Amino acid sequence: MFTSKCPSRRRVSRRGLLRLAAGACAAAVGLGAYARYIEPYWYEIVERPLPLHNLPPETIGLKLVQLSDIHVGKTDADYLRHALRSVERLEPDILVITGDFISYHTVGGAMQLARAMRDLKLAKIATLGCLGNHDYGHKWRDARVGDAVARVLKETGVRVLRNETANVRGVQFLGLDDLWGPNFAPARMMNTLSPGAPSIALCHNPDACDLPFWNKYRGWILSGHTHGGQCRPPFLPPPILPVSNRRYVAGEYALSGGRTLYINRALGWARQIRLNVRPEITLFRLAGA
Ligand SMILES: [Fe+2]
Numbered sequence: 001m002f003t004s005k006c007p008s009r010r011r012v013s014r015r016g017l018l019r020l021a022a023g024a025c026a027a028a029v030g031l032g033a034y035a036r037y038i039e040p041y042w043y044e045i046v047e048r049p050l051p052l053h054n055l056p057p058e059t060i061g062l063k064l065v066q067l068s069d070i071h072v073g074k075t076d077a078d079y080l081r082h083a084l085r086s087v088e089r090l091e092p093d094i095l096v097i098t099g100d101f102i103s104y105h106t107v108g109g110a111m112q113l114a115r116a117m118r119d120l121k122l123a124k125i126a127t128l129g130c131l132g133n134h135d136y137g138h139k140w141r142d143a144r145v146g147d148a149v150a151r152v153l154k155e156t157g158v159r160v161l162r163n164e165t166a167n168v169r170g171v172q173f174l175g176l177d178d179l180w181g182p183n184f185a186p187a188r189m190m191n192t193l194s195p196g197a198p199s200i201a202l203c204h205n206p207d208a209c210d211l212p213f214w215n216k217y218r219g220w221i222l223s224g225h226t227h228g229g230q231c232r233p234p235f236l237p238p239p240i241l242p243v244s245n246r247r248y249v250a251g252e253y254a255l256s257g258g259r260t261l262y263i264n265r266a267l268g269w270a271r272q273i274r275l276n277v278r279p280e281i282t283l284f285r286l287a288g289a
Pocket of ligand 1: 069071100117134225226227266270
């Protein structure tokens, strides 16, 4: 115990406390700088198998790259250019982009997207996409913004699936329009699916997985939207998630009816901050189930 009889020890103690406070301040500033200026730019290439039933033998081993939430207009343009170059080096056979191409609320965002897409190298076989809530502008309800984004993507060579399907080398791709947008209408498309065909759905918002329209759909669902929460304390879930089902954060989930959901942590940002949730480019390899 420190007493007035021991002034030197009391002085040391005060100095120690000051040092501790200064250290805590420096750590907080360092952590803030890391979350703002380092981690948002530190993308990770995540490699995973994507097993599918009834996959044609010639498609086994194909590389499918998923990008999500590139948020042109908010995401740093140089960073995005660098990331797209990395995607090009992966030499994907199929490239899918699961929504939130832009982050602006006017059709002007589509013009920015056109500039950014000049750096996108299309995949060898097919480049597909679906729209996200940010692609629909103000309050996610402006169909003109969504149409302008889809038009730019079509001119770039990206096939945007808006409640549509596409057959790529015997794999059935489904593109759902965004759950919060004005064109979400997957029910009719679900009735046109070939049962038993290997299937991959592109669906920006994973909350759509909990709706009853999936019928007998069996296959993968590739999503984004959550950005993995962007900031996540160790061993705890992220405090902010834009989904009703808070189980949906990031990574792979086995769902009912033989469905598998994968949520990509996003490449870009609407707010430039990330902590313990690095941006992601996903490299899948198609495999037989
Ligand atoms: Fe997003």
